[in-house]
Amino acid sequence: MNQLIDHNFTGSRIIHGDTFEVLKSLPDALFSGVITDPPYASGAADQNGKAKPTSAKYSSVKSANPLPDFEGDSKDQRSWTHWMTEWLLEARRCSKPGAPICMFIDWRQLPSMTDALQWAGWIWRGILVWDKTNSRPQRGRFRQQAEFIVWGSNGHMPLDRNAPILPGVFRQTMPAFSKRIHQTEKPLEVMRDIVKIVERGADGADCAGSLDATSTAPSIILDPFAGAGTTVLAALLEGYSSIGIELSKHYADAATARIETALSGTADSDSDMGVTDAGETDAA
Secondary structure (H helix, E strand, O other): OHHHOOOOOOOEEEEEOOHHHHHHOOOOOOEOEEEEOOOOOOOOOOHHHHOOOHHHHOOOOOOOOOOOOOOOOOOOHHHHHHHHHHHHHHHHHOEOOOOEEEEEEOOOOHHHHHHHHHHOOOEEEEEEEEEOOOOOOOOOOOOOOEEEEEEEEOOOOOOOOOOOOOOOEEEOOOOOOOOOOOOOOOOHHHHHHHHHHOOOOOOOOOOOOOOOOOOOOOOEEEEOOOOOOHHHHHHHHHOOEEEEEEOOHHHHHHHHHHHHHHHHOOOOOOOOOOOOOOOOEEEO
16 A cells, blocks of 8 residues: 555554565655664674574574564675665655664674765764663673664755754663564664654644644654664654554564554553554555
8 A cells, every 4th residue: 555655644654565665666755764773784703694593693682582583684795785775775765855864783884884875875974872781791802782873864954954952872771572572673762862853844743643643744754674663653652654664574563563552552652662663564
């Protein structure tokens, strides 16, 4: 039902499908911002390690709460950079002039991500830090307790845009294993802060996708790799409309259930719930 997504879209929706195919079906200049956590393809020292399932590569994945593996994480650095550039080109076409973009990444792929962002025509504007406050200790080494958020914009970004002053460092622990619904799920608290970089409507009104049924608005956030749907849920709670795209049917369904739970008010959606994001599951 992608044909129903146009510039009048409001609400929160998860689309089950491949990001490349879904983005090609969407109109130009639709999104007011892109916020996402793409597969890092970095959880191993060599290609043999990269080919392993994601559950075997990431130390944060615990057998006590087994979760399905996700695709797209076995590329080498060159192919990953090319793949990033390709979808970033299409996401830029679908974004409004001046729209911000924020993408999570680790230290290994940080240089490649900044290359891909600029090759796709976005302006690179900086790097934010997510301080996870803890990590596996290694004697004689620094803790790898941070991940990074590369951010930029689709062209010029006026200083008087309708968005607040935001921090450059976010200190928040990872979601609890018992509540996590995706292997690399990000904290809802962090995502609620990050979505605020997206400019609201000219009148400052909230979006119709929010829990406030009286709100109105034009700002739509895109997450091309919705995973646990935390971006879409954060957008919903902060008053934006949003669309998430997720390749895995398992995670797309979990994300849909998470958003429906938030909308029904049957759970504390402001806590880091153990489900994913948004709306309606569509086939691409």
